[in-house]
Amino acid sequence: MQAWGMAAVGVAGVAAGGINAVVGSGTLITFPTLLALGCPPVAANVANNIGLVPGVIGAVHGYRRELAGQRRRAVRFGVASLVGGVAGALLLLRLPAGTFKAVVPVLIVIACVLVLLQPRLNRWTARRQGEGGADGGVPLWLGVLCTGVYGGYFGAAQGVLLMGLLGSFLRDHVQRLNAVKNVLTATVNGVAAVVFVLTTRVDWPVAGVIAAGSTVGGVVGARIGRRLPPNVLRGVIFVVGVTAAVVTIVR
Template structure:
């Protein structure tokens, strides 16, 4: 790997680790960079997901105070995330690579829409928080929450990008507490998805893993996760969303161009 490529991947991982712990969507930074550097989509997705495990762990540790008193709730939701992550990883490994080539652009569009509409979603969550009479406490919604967390895990195991934003939205609506509580829970659930997906890739797709990419993203996202959990909240969300959106469009352009070849 050329030095310049390695530097680009390292800084992409640093940025991804930082914003993953704060808002999610770090994959929309690293994935476009890997695609632009010529990596095959599935190899890029697998290597990126494995590398980001370290950053997810750092982010979860940084937000550990926000999950205090919510251990039982986390233990109820974590199995759904783990099972979803395994399902998504299985789909990535067993569906033809051509399916991912067609699905990835659509998933990028979905992820970008979640990034764009995140402020409105957060405002909705805040309004619910400020109006406790609207809080959902019916037991049936507990089942819905578990199912939605599982589906978010499937999405994360297959594609990774923006599963954090998806989870914050789900948890913010169906779970009592603040947005920071939802964000902390998100970090732990995303970590679970990433770990089981990475183990699946390691066991069943080791030949598709680019270990140089994994190492660069692991180290840089670990640093970014520590930074993000401490000072990332001071960064402008609007600026982050703008850059993420731009990089997502770059990835979309590269993937569509490859399909048209």
């Protein structure tokens, strides 16, 4: 990949790191960028997943105050995310590449719709804060597990899915739930990255550039992202995501 292409990947990584901390849809920025630069879909997904791990870890660090007192909750649902992430990563590697190429446009469109629906999900979450249970029980654990499978396989908007689940079952402040969401997405991305590193070929230069950009975005970019008008941010993600779906189909 030429220098300008790597620069574009780095910028996309910064944006994705910040977006993941706030919205949870950074893959809809980096993945289309890699496709546009000629990366095969599965290889792009692997490099993207590995590259975004430092960014989500940075987001966890940025929300460390909101994580106070939530260790038991994070561990409980972290186990579900770990198991789901491994399963999703293995599905990506074991199923034919053509399957991923056929499925990913649908997944991207679903992710885009979730991003657009996020304001309604947030309002619903706020209303439910006084109604949820203590730990969500088995249904929430299974929901987190299924989200982990999705995240290990592709991952776009898994943060939106998690916020919808956590807000539906738990009685807590949205920012505290967002902190747990970051831990769970970091777990899924991290364990999937380990599976990819051990079992398949990784485009390390691309993954490294994304990692550097997402680290900056995860720690610093979230502050900028919070200042952007939410509708503008969601609009950009939607346009980029739909473009990615079209590019994947055409290719």
